[in-house]
Amino acid sequence: MTETAGASSEPAEDISLTRKKRTAGIMLALLVVLMACVFSTLDNAVTLRHASGTDIGQWPRLLLAFSGLAAGFVFDIRKRKYMGLIMYCVMMMSVLSIVVLNLGAPFLIGLVVFYLSSGFFVVFFTAGFMELSRHMRLPSLWAGMGRAMNNVSAALIASGSVALLSTGNSLAAIVIALVLFVAVSVAMAVYTARMNAVMEPKEPPASQKSDEERREAFIAKYGLTEREWDVFSQMISSDSSAQEIADCLFLSKRTVERHISALYEKTGAKSRITMYLLYRND
Incomplete structure (x- = not known):
């Protein structure tokens, strides 16, 4: 009777783990989409200022390179244990930049934050999907999904973001940025919980021999x-x-x-x- 119960509990555990993997994948994809909306909006704000005659030169590219390298080192602390938390803080800083830019803050703030946060974002979705792919049935599909989700999302919202910023409706831009931040917060919490469950080492069966x-x-x-x-x-x-x-x-x-x-x-x-x-x- 005990053996039968043990045998039937194994598939149930596998199904539960499969669901957690699927949820983690969906939440990570949703996170990339939501973050892409924020970063695309910040990018467009910087681009519009540049198009209006503000010369930014080439030095921001150095910030982008530096942020990518820094993200690689920082995310690897304690085997990427704090990667989600660090990215959440970067995301918060980006949303605040959108808010203060729409309230008339200096253009340089948005410029610096955008190029610094972009490197962290790229490393986050690349490392996130690479880590997740190790636990999925089709690892080659999941490994490259981060870049695809980011590019598709940025392409779809680019025109809407530019149109919103061009109207000069600062209140609407601020509200949308804050709504996106709340959505990112929820998605990040669910993703972190599910990913921790997926990566949690399984305890060996009690009957397993030493x-x-x-x-x-x-x-x-x-x-x-x-x-x-x-x-x-x-x-x-x-x-x-x-x-x-x-x-x-x-x-x-x-x-x-x-x-x-x-x-x-x-x-x-x-x-x-x-x-x-x-x-x-x-």
Whole structure:
């Protein structure tokens, strides 16, 4: 009865994990879309100022390069544990820039924030989808989705964003920026929770044997001697030749070959791979 319950609980756990992966993917895609809306709006605000005659030169490109490098280092702190939180703070700074620009703040603020935040955004969606792809059924599809989502989103909202900024309706731009920020906050919270669940290491089943228990059981099952076990462990853990195994165990090559013949005979295996599978599936 217990075995049946355990067997039926495994598929349920797999289904639950699959749902968490799917939710994490959807939330990450939604995050990229929402953030692309904010950054595209900030980009258009900078572009419109530039088109009106404000000369910005080439130095902002250095900010973009610096922010990309900085994001790579900062996001990797504690194995990307704080990547979502850091990106959320960058997002908050970008939204505040849109607000203060529409309230008449100096153009330079928006320029600096845009180029600094853009590098973080690119690294965020690239690293986020690359990490997620490792847990998905079609990793090659998910790995490149960040760039695709960003480009499509930016293309779709570009004209609307420019039209809104061109009207000079600062209140509408501020309200939309704040609504996007709230949406990002919700999506980020859900994505972080689901991604943590996906990456959470699974606890091994209670019935799983330890390495020592597996070793003792295998030796007893096939009647191996301690020296035969030493040779066996070398065979399944490397592709070393008989001579190399002999050198490692301080035996003669002929002795090792004799042990190998005995191992094949006792286990009934025809190759090292078969031996390895016998041991792992025992």
